[in-house]
Amino acid sequence: MNLLVRRPSPLGGAVIPVVWGQRLRAGLLVAAVLAPFSAAWAADPIEGKRLYEMRCLGCHGDDHRAGTIGPSLTGIFGRKAASGEGGVHSRVLIESGIRWDDASLRKFLAAPMKELPGTNMPVAVPNPQQLDDLLAYLHVLQ
Numbered sequence: 001m002n003l004l005v006r007r008p009s010p011l012g013g014a015v016i017p018v019v020w021g022q023r024l025r026a027g028l029l030v031a032a033v034l035a036p037f038s039a040a041w042a043a044d045p046i047e048g049k050r051l052y053e054m055r056c057l058g059c060h061g062d063d064h065r066a067g068t069i070g071p072s073l074t075g076i077f078g079r080k081a082a083s084g085e086g087g088v089h090s091r092v093l094i095e096s097g098i099r100w101d102d103a104s105l106r107k108f109l110a111a112p113m114k115e116l117p118g119t120n121m122p123v124a125v126p127n128p129q130q131l132d133d134l135l136a137y138l139h140v141l142q
């Protein structure tokens, strides 16, 4: 899945569209090259990667290794809830009928236990900036 990221240009307000490839490395390279030019970029996948490694990786694994406690989040966009590889799925998640996109992930991750009482997913990300960064990272974790 490709994500179109639009960001203000340092050279007079034009918008530079950046199309993320499917490869994580390519995506992060583009981000690394462009990051110094904009201090106010809405979503930062590099910060998202750091957050993911600190707060999600232990349960969910990475793009090489599915999680043991949490299902793999690689390729999560467009996927039905609880259809990922690995992890322990609860009945509420299986029966939720959710198909993951930016909006549903944002809602769920902000308060999983409140959004889906009975879920086994224990980590909330209530901070909107951190959510943006995490979702930007999940978009390149395809």
Ligand code: HEC
Pocket: 051, 052, 055, 056, 057, 058, 059, 060, 069, 070, 071, 072, 073, 076, 080, 081, 082, 083, 084, 087, 088, 089, 090, 091, 092, 093, 094, 105, 109, 118, 119, 120, 121, 122, 123, 124, 125, 134
């Ligand atoms: C302590 C382990 C643990 C941590 C840490 C954790 N999760 Fe989870 N996560 C789970 C479990 C278990 C499930 C399955 C929940 C269920 O079936 O109700 C889950 C489910 C999910 C789902 C739904 C997946 C699907 O296939 O439907 C998403 C999205 C998710 N977690 C994102 C995250 C993010 C982002 C983080 C880090 C901010 C995170 N999780 C941290 C254990 C964890």
